[in-house]
Every structure is written in structure tokens, then in C-alpha cells.
Amino acid sequence: MNHFEEYCTKFVQSIGNKDGAVSPEITNSASFAYVTPENAEGIFDGSVKKPLYSRMGNPTTSKLESIMAEMDAGIGAVATSSGMGASSLAIMSIVSAGDEIISIGGLFGGTYALFSETLSRFKISTSFFDVDELENIKNAITDKTKLIFLESVGNPNMRLPDIKAISKIANEAGVALIVDNTITPLSISPLKLGADIVVYSTTKIISGNSSALGGCVVFRAINEDEDKFKTPRYKDLEKIINKAGKIALIPIAKKRALRDLGMSANAHASYQTMLGLETLPLRLPRIVKSVEIIAKELDKQGLDINHPSLSSHPHHERYLSDYKNGCGTLLTIDMQTKEAAFKFLNKTKLATITANIGDSRTLALHMSSTIYSDFDDETKTFLGITDGLIRISIGLENPQDIIDDFLNAAK
Ligand SMILES: *Cc1c(COP(=O)(O)O)cnc(C)c1O
Numbered sequence: 001m002n003h004f005e006e007y008c009t010k011f012v013q014s015i016g017n018k019d020g021a022v023s024p025e026i027t028n029s030a031s032f033a034y035v036t037p038e039n040a041e042g043i044f045d046g047s048v049k050k051p052l053y054s055r056m057g058n059p060t061t062s063k064l065e066s067i068m069a070e071m072d073a074g075i076g077a078v079a080t081s082s083g084m085g086a087s088s089l090a091i092m093s094i095v096s097a098g099d100e101i102i103s104i105g106g107l108f109g110g111t112y113a114l115f116s117e118t119l120s121r122f123k124i125s126t127s128f129f130d131v132d133e134l135e136n137i138k139n140a141i142t143d144k145t146k147l148i149f150l151e152s153v154g155n156p157n158m159r160l161p162d163i164k165a166i167s168k169i170a171n172e173a174g175v176a177l178i179v180d181n182t183i184t185p186l187s188i189s190p191l192k193l194g195a196d197i198v199v200y201s202t203t204k205i206i207s208g209n210s211s212a213l214g215g216c217v218v219f220r221a222i223n224e225d226e227d228k229f230k231t232p233r234y235k236d237l238e239k240i241i242n243k244a245g246k247i248a249l250i251p252i253a254k255k256r257a258l259r260d261l262g263m264s265a266n267a268h269a270s271y272q273t274m275l276g277l278e279t280l281p282l283r284l285p286r287i288v289k290s291v292e293i294i295a296k297e298l299d300k301q302g303l304d305i306n307h308p309s310l311s312s313h314p315h316h317e318r319y320l321s322d323y324k325n326g327c328g329t330l331l332t333i334d335m336q337t338k339e340a341a342f343k344f345l346n347k348t349k350l351a352t353i354t355a356n357i358g359d360s361r362t363l364a365l366h367m368s369s370t371i372y373s374d375f376d377d378e379t380k381t382f383l384g385i386t387d388g389l390i391r392i393s394i395g396l397e398n399p400q401d402i403i404d405d406f407l408n409a410a411k
Contacts, residue, residue: 003325007071007186007281014067015274026271027051027059046251056254060267064274068216072181072191072198075221076250078258079214079270083182083201084110085263086215090178090197091147093249093257096236097123099146102137102175104129105161106154107383109371111180115149116379128382131161134169141173146233148175152190153183153327155357156367156391157384158306160315160323167194174228183328183358186284191220196228197249202273204358205329208283212272214265219249283360283396288326290399295331297403303410304334304388329358329395332367335388335410341366344390347409350402357393362402364392 016022032051034040042048051057065077080086091114095101103115103126115126129137131154148170150161163179170177171194179190182201190198200206202214222229222241229237229248240255241248258264295307308319308327319327335341345353351364355371365371367389372380380386394402 002285004186004281004285010070011067011278011281014070015063015278024060024063024271024274026267028267029058030054054267055262055264056259058265058267058270061265061270064265064270064277065216067274067277068200069218071186072189072218074191074198074218075247077216077218078250078253079202079216079265079273080258080263081215081265081269082213082263083199083203083215084114086199086201086217087111087114087149087178087180088261089215089253089257089263090199090217091119091149092261093253094176094234094237095119095124095146098144099124100142100144101126102129102140102145102148103127103150104133104137104148104166105131105151105159106157107151108155108180108182109375111149111151112375112379112383130382131159131166134162134165137166138169138173141169141175143233145173145175148177149180150177150195151180151183152188153330154384155183155330156332156389158308158313158327158330158332159384160308160318160327162318162322163188163190163193163195164322170194170196171228174231174233176228176234183330184323184326186281187288187323187325187328191218196220202276204356205284205287206280206358207273207276208280208358209276209360210356211276212269214269214273215263216265217253219253221246222248284326284329286396287329287394290397290402291326291329291331291394293399294394294402294406298333298406301407303406304336305331306334307331329393331392331394333390333392333406333410334386335390336386337388338366338369341388341390344406344409347411348405349409350397350405351392351409357391359393360396362393362395362397364390366390 061079069077177195178197179195181198198218200216240252244251292309295305299305308315351362367385372385
């Protein structure tokens with residue numbers, strides 16, 4: 001069975017109800033009545049499994065969370081208000097002032113700013129590495145390193161990490177590995193490759209149509225015997241782990257981040273996200289195929305295309321061996337100058353100019369004048385942001401239509 005086929009059955013079967021309303025119900029309430037004070041006490045101490053308050057969990061959102069957890073073979077998940085909410089939740093539930101983070105790859109602009117501007121204000125420092133700097137990454141790990149953060153595909157530099165090799169480094173050092181798998185849901189399963197936590201912006205290909213902002217964090221189970229989270233490095237998590245056992249990363253996330261920072265998902269967005277998720281295994285393989293066709297033809301026609309499916313790409317071999325289900329919806333075109341990039345964007349008739357990715361429609365954006373406009377030249381160089389760089393997210397259109405439109409726009 002094709003990798004995506006399995007999920008075609010799973011998602012529609014688990015999202016639809018067989019009794020009553022077929023479409024998932026939206027539980028449109030911020031708070032929940034507890035009936036008796038005894039019940040209230042039980043709900044608060046966790047012995048009664050009923051909703052407490054929508055900041056801490058909502059039945060519609062719970063349904064999304066259980067499907068996302070199953071998708072990634074996790075023990076559980078916490079949905080959030082956005083992808084940045086998901087990254088913040090995962091990171092803030094683990095780090096404290098004085099800790100260090102190692103960030104590898106891409107990097108999505110918001111995540112880079114979270115590390116370099118926001119977390120640094122709270123004395124949490126981050127060092128940044130390219131995906132292939134394995135020795136430097138190993139050497140950068142200290143007693144204070146609490147997290148290694150990795151993007152499954154560099155956005156927008158299109159570099160592909162060797163996730164297995166990086167998780168081996170993380171596991172040998174006993175440091176938690178978070179993978180941002182926004183670009184490759186279903187295609188890459190980070191927990192199976194040795195990661196501890198997966199974060200998503202569901203806003204992108206999971207919803208797939210710009211209808212809902214959202215995020216989700218999926219956690220692995222804590223091992224009953226030895227576990228990196230039971231070592232002195234994570235001493236401040238000990239109490240919750242002793243109490244909650246294998247599901248501990250979920251109460252850790254809820255009590256140490258969600259409860260006090262409030263990046264909670266809302267029921268309407270969770271509903272919209274599930275509608276998107278139902279068709280993800282149909283949309284993604286089509287787009288992955290289109291991206292390869294479009295990259296190949298535009299490259300052949302002389303455009304400066306960056307995509308790992310091209311044999312000229314430094315990670316082409318890795319693409320063939322580790323990314324058999326593709327690396328998502330993105331490719332980039334370098335038009336060399338800002339003027340040429342703007343001319344292209346003014347001439348394309350099919351691409352929608354926007355900051356989003358992973359939509360049903362093809363989207364495009366000039367990088368250095370938008371998302372990265374606040375970044376200095378050195379950072380732009382590290383992140384691969386050149387003057388003429390346009391990021392493209394391919395949609396469901398006929399790939400030949402996109403090729404024709406892009407060749408015309410590039411004239
Ligand atoms: C968009 C994106 C995010 C942030 O998600 P939002 O839903 O916009 O907050 C994080 N990581 C990656 C890779 C993204 O593409």
C-alpha cells in the first residue's frame with residue numbers, strides 16, 4: 001500500500017462519527033459545568049476525565065489532538081492557537097533562564113525571532129547551525145543544553161537534515177529533540193526517527209486552505225525505565241514525571257506553558273483543521289508530484305530553482321533515500337535581483353502573493369523584502385535569503401498551467 005493510502009482510510013474514519021452528527025461537533029463553550037463540588041475536585045486533580053476549562057482543553061480540540069497523536073505514533077498531543085504557539089508551548093514547557101538551545105536548519109522567520117529576540121530576553125540563549133554541521137552541533141552541547149530544535153525541511157533554504165543522525169547525537173547526549181514537521185506531515189515521522197517532540201503549524205498544508213490558524217505539538221511516551229527526561233539535566237520535570245508516568249510530557253506542557261501562557265486552540269479552528277486533515281493524504285502526494293515536475297521543467301528552461309529533487313541539489317541523495325514521500329510543497333526561484341523578482345510577481349497570473357505556504361492554491365513571496373526585511377545581512381546569508389529569492393508553495397493546480405505561467409512571468 002502506498003504510504004499515503006493508509007491515512008486516507010484512517011483520517012475519514014476517525015474524524016467522522018458513526019452515531020448522530022457525522023461531522024465533528026464544535027463544543028462552543030469556554031467553560032464547563034461540573035455538577036457537584038466533588039466532581040469539580042476530581043476534574044481539577046485529574047481523577048475525573050471531563051473538560052475543565054477551554055484554555056486547558058476542549059472536546060473538539062481533543063478529537064483533533066488524538067488524531068494528530070495517532071498520525072505521528074505519539075502518546076498524546078496538545079493543539080495550539082498557531083504554529084508559533086506550538087513551538088512556544090514545546091520550548092517554554094522545558095526551558096528556564098540560563099538554559100541553552102541548539103537550533104538547526106532553515107529557519108522559519110518567526111522561529112528564528114523567537115530564539116534570537118524573545119527567548120534571549122529571558123536569558124535563554126540559542127546557537128544556530130546548518131544541518132550538516134554535525135561535529136559542531138555535538139561540540140556545542142553543554143550541561144545547560146535543554147533542547148535541540150530542527151526543521152524537517154529548511155524554509156526557505158530547502159536544505160534537508162539527516163534527522164536520524166541528529167537524533168542519534170541528541171539521544172547520545174541525553175538532550176531533547178524537537179522537530180518542526182510543518183512542511184512534511186505524513187511524509188516524515190520524526191518520533192519514529194528518534195525525536196521526542198514534534199511541532200506543527202496546522203495553518204499550512206494540514207488545514208490546506210487558509211481557513212484556520214492553528215498548531216499542534218505531539219509528544220512521545222516517557223520510558224518506564226531509563227529516559228533522558230529522568231536525568232539531572234531535566235531535574236525540574238521530575239515531580240510531574242513521577243506523578244504522571246509515561247504521559248508526563250502532556251501535563252508538563254499544560255502546566256508549565258499552556259495554563260499560564262494560554263496559547264490554546266479554539267474549537268472552531270480545531271474543527272476546520274480536522275476538515276483539512278481528512279483530505280491531506282490526497283492533496284499532499286499530488287502536490288509533491290507537481291513540485292517535482294515543475295522544478296524539473298523550470299530548471300531545464302534555465303530558471304535558478306532550488307529543490308532537492310534536482311540532481312544539482314547538495315541533498316539530492318538524501319532526498320532519494322530519506323525523503324521518499326517528498327519534502328512538501330515548497331521550491332524557490334532566485335531571480336537574482338529584487339527588481340526581477342518583483343517583475344515576476346507582478347506578471348504571474350496564478351500565484352497568490354502571500355506569506356502563507358501549503359495552500360490548495362499556488363502561493364509566492366519575495367523573501368528579503370517581507371518576512372526577512374528586519375534581518376541583518378549576516379543572518380540573511382546564514383538563512384540563504386538572497387536579493388532575488390522568491391519562495392513558491394505549489395498548490396493543486398495542473399502543474400503544466402503553473403509551468404506556463406511561471407515561464408511567462410520570468411520572461
Ligand atoms: C508557518 C510556520 C510556522 C508558524 O506557524 P503559524 O501558524 O503561522 O504561527 C512555524 N514553522 C514553520 C516551518 C512554518 O512554516
